[in-house]
Amino acid sequence: MLLKNPIPPGCTVYYVRHGQTDWNAQERMIGLTDLPLNELGRQQAAGAGTLLGWLDKKAGELDFVAGPLLRTRQTAEIVRTMLGLDAASYRQDERLKELNFGKWEGLTWPQIRETDPSNFERRQADPWGFPMPGGESYAQVAERVRDCLASIRRDTVIVSHGGICRTVLALAAGFAAEQTPMLRVPQNQILILRDGRFAWVQSTTEMGILG
Secondary structure, three states: OOOOOOOOOOOEEEEEEOOOOHHHHOOOOOOOOOOOOOHHHHHHHHHHHHHHHHHOOOHHHOEEEEOOOHHHHHHHHHHHHHOOOOOOOOEEOHHHOOOOOHHHOOOOHHHHHHHOHHHHHHHHHOOOOOOOOOOOOHHHHHHHHHHHHHOOOOOEEEEEOHHHHHHHHHHHOOOOOOOHHHOOOOOOOEEEEEOOEEEEEOOOOOOOOOO
């Protein structure tokens, strides 16, 4: 199932996933649990700020919007600081909060498979439409994310979560909805979206040596 792109034509979106938290490092479902960035996460956010400055020389003129949870707000503020902007001058949007994983929050996928096998199998069979027990489905989240993307009026930086990024890829980049919940979303790259096209960009100071 392909979904209609809600981002207005001509608008560029720079999507930054928040930096790493301790639960990300442990591959646990975070959802609405409000955790801070760890040291690597702060470094990733700083790298995103530097990269954004390279990608858009007028980054200070972009609209900045972030989800309301601590890890996205910290990332947005570090990004803006690296750009020489007022850290706090960005919008927050409740529609960009992460999926609610319900009773699965704090668990890893192997733990979910072991402790809740029937729901695990249902989710595997329908990763887009299945609501997490006590939580949300990607299909439900897509309704609020679609409204958020449709409200964009100029080039915008979005700072949000992995689950929201997967939903954005389904809505705005031509990915089949059924495939997107399984995508890996990096925390050290920026996703660029414009007119139905997309690209991932990563900055690095490491150079490979041939030989």
